Amino acid sequence: MAPLPRPRRSRSANLSDSSGLRQITQGLGTLDAEIFETIARSPSVGLDLSMPALSRATDHSKLWMAIAAGMAVSGHPTARRAATRGIATLAVTSLVTNQAAKRLRRRPRPLPHSVPLERRARRLPTSNSLPSGHSASAAAFALGVGAEHPPTGLVLGGLAALVGLSRVATGAHYPGDVFAGFGIGAAVAVLGIHLVPPITEPHLAIPSPSRVPVPQRPTGAGVAVVVNPTAGSGTGHRVLDEIRGDLPEARIVELGKDDDVAAVLRSAAESAEVLGVAGGDGTVAAAAAVALDLDMPLAVFPAGTYNHFARDIGCRTAAATIGAIRDGQATRLDVTLLDDELVILNTASIGAYPRFIRTRTRLERRLSRPLATAVALAQTLRRDATVRIEVNGQVLETSLFLLGNAIYRPSGFAPSRRLRLDDGLLDVRILERGSHFGTVRALFSVMLGRLANSPLYHEMQVPEFTMTSVDGPTMVARDGEIGEPRSEAHFRVAYRALATYAPARPHH
Template sequence: MTDPRLRSPVGPRWMRRLDRTADRGALWAVVAGGLFAAGRGPHRRAGVRGVMAAAATSAIAHALAKPLLPRARPWGRRFPSAHAASSSAFVTAAAMESPVVGAALVPVAVGVSTARVVLGERTVEDVVAGAALGAGVAVLTRRWWPVVRHAPARARPAGGAPALGDGAGLVVVANTSAGTPGPLEAIGQIVAPVVAPVIGVADEQGDDEAPPAPPSVIHDVLPRAQVIVPEPGVDFVEEVEAALDRPTPEGAPPQAVGVAGGDGSVAALAGLAQRRRVPLMVLPEGTLNHFARDVGIDDTATALAAARDGEAVLVDVGVVDIGSGDDDRAVAFVNTASLGGYPDMVKLRESWEGRWGKWPAAAFALVRVLAEATPLVVELDGKRRTIWLLFVGNGGYEPRGMAPLFRPRLDARKLDVRYLRADVPFSRTRFVISVAAGTLSRSRVYVAHSRTRLTVRVIGRPVGLATDGEVQPDADRFVFRIAPGAIPVYRPRET
């Protein structure tokens, strides 16, 4: 019951409506949905971080702060104000990802807090305490979920990359094997950025792609480019390689390759580009285009313009030699590769995503794998280790003491090697606690270092390897390395 001395019978109607809308976080859930619908980029990240911070703050305010900090009042209220706390948490967290979004939402948060005072539901001190609590929780999220630098990774300019002009000499593959999102996809995409780093593979994604740019879009900028749309089940790498062996109508050999797709398709063509010593054009047409994002390609038009003008940088390609004996095969990766729990998670996700959608399936598969995982006994460069999983990144990823989220350089010429020890008591529990507390860099269960080459031999039955989200056939020997000679990848010149 509200104190009649504080109730305002003439409170503005808009304040009463705003106050009701903010009950149980409904207002911020709607705002987060709008930001998420705005598409990839800082607005979506602002919505995800904001709703997570608001939810955590609300739980703390109701479960801890109010019971521990009671205010004896005739009307039975306690401080701090949960409305003010959630509002402050959402806006502060959103501003970390997008200052523009944060600034736009400040008046809404101020309005919610002001309404609580004007309508007599809270005092000024209650609102101030709530706002301080919310801002504090939002800032603390950085300890286990760092704010990622979203600028393109650095790389040396690629002198001599051909300017393709009208597209003559370019062979582009448009991979049409797209996935269809399930009904829970939107919910899963909000949950995924939080649960995926638990196993240290935040940058690994499969080739579950949106339909790629049609040939007409490519031909609008590069009218003479050769566009290959492979049939489902056909090895498009072989098609592109065959096209490279055929001369153009002018009699000259093709001089560049391109791919419209996600990271799995990009990795396959990057390996071909490295072997044939030709530049690569990346059209970001996948669900999550981590490699294109790191290179600095935000959309298809940007990539096409850079290829037309001949602007490119040198990028390393990771290679893993799989197997031993006559069945050796080399698989390229542009982002990451991993052994252990992640390949199992990918297999489960693929079997469930048709029913639930990719991200919910990934979240459920993560829980299943963590609960049922068995340690993996391996030799790392000849030294026996018992591990839960092994992560190998193409380049040095940051931050070092947490999940690998971004890389500052594309031409570092090194492998980022990380693994979770399974020979420490309660290792999985200690790992999760360290992630939540932001102390992973000091944990005994987490090992991170750099290598130029890594040899892994599995003791026991062969296991699967995941490269850029694609699960390779089981094997018991893997040699990770950086391919000799970086490849030119088209991207706009930095200004």
């Protein structure tokens, strides 16, 4: 049987469809014009005063660039990332809008005669009305910022809506132009989120701090403080004077140049109820080991160069530690044990990480932190300090390995602080040494704050971690001190094992 012929649409049917589409388009255009007239003719002193100023502020994206600059100099990593994404999204949207979208269909600007003179734009634009470039940029910036920091994005979303209103109220655009601009800005922002996903901070459900019932010691009775007077380029002497003045009954033991630090700490602790220590992080770690072994509270006075542990527990000054001793405020914190014998309070590392930290610290005196981090990373990777380690049956070739006691912020190889030291987790960060191209990609990821997305970067939060050095023993540095070479290293968290004096802080 021959196939049935396909029915043909008559010319009149095609004309009918075209006519129907034309009528719908004309109807929408008429509705758009009527809404414009309603807004333009609305008598409002508030619109007269605010809309022209807001519209002018967003000319050439001046308002958005000013907001981004303020966020960038705030010092908060999330704010900087949000500002960068917002400006990048705005730039792409502006290019798409002006070089592509405005050329698709010509639409004349509204006639300004219905707009009150005091509200009318000083210079009416002559370019194509569809879509609104101001509205597209506003939506792009608000959604770009909101992808990294939703609360700020919500506020900017409201501001973007007002910008769209200002373009109609001042006679620059029809409402349809504004909605088309919003759609373009939103589409570019969503595409950017898919191509470069935003960084999300881990949110862990951590129990409230474990407070330790300790007596108040207003004069320091029962406290023995071991002080390294030469710590922190003389800071130890100043802390020593503060302790003597504010805790007159505390017994003070000064470390000599040739003293066995561990022996002096144990001797002082055995005749006291509280062990205090004033020195660098290495001395503090030694004191923590003694306090842990004798199950007694530890009081840490910041007397070193960096004082990472003291700073993270809230004892940034000697006065803060003295206040905690006087008021009887102590809490239980985690410590990390290396092979169940050595105490780690801050970090452990292998490879070239200590050299990387020294280089970055030196560069930060004249470069921004992200750029200093990238340059230090490049210099470190250029010098071959590669170590092959086996982790969970997988061999990784790395020159940068960091293990932290509790979770550090932010992600990547520029950690700076810990909000809690009682989360029961190790923070492990490993950067593999890949091909030259992979290393370049990692450097760009560092500068953009997106190292977490690099396939060469591994980050995990675990209660225990074991690694084996494939090519023989390798040095394991801990708390800034060069340690012993080890073929295998096992780290585990001693959960809330160390009672430590610290000011009461709100639960994060």
